[in-house]
Amino acid sequence: MISAIDTDALLELVWAAPLAVLAVTVAWSMVVIGATRASEARRENRSSAAALNMLLAVAGGALFAAAVVFGLLVLTAKR
Numbered sequence: 001m002i003s004a005i006d007t008d009a010l011l012e013l014v015w016a017a018p019l020a021v022l023a024v025t026v027a028w029s030m031v032v033i034g035a036t037r038a039s040e041a042r043r044e045n046r047s048s049a050a051a052l053n054m055l056l057a058v059a060g061g062a063l064f065a066a067a068v069v070f071g072l073l074v075l076t077a078k079r
Contacts, residue, residue: 023063024067030060037056041053
């Protein structure tokens with residue numbers, strides 16, 4: 001018995017998987033860097049720098065959450 005290989009889906013996976021990994025990694029890195037720098041800036045009483053870095057962390061968290069939700073939607077979508 002010969003099974004058919006969906007080459008279109010396989011080629012889509014080849015470019016989509018690395019792109020998804022890159023997006024999730026960058027988003028989570030924004031969270032870590034922003035939160036760390038905000039904490040350091042707060043300790044040094046630099047409130048404006050702390051606020052900007054916390055904004056970076058929140059933006060990264062939103063991107064990360066959006067990527068996870070998008071991944072779940074793609075995973076559960078029926079073709």
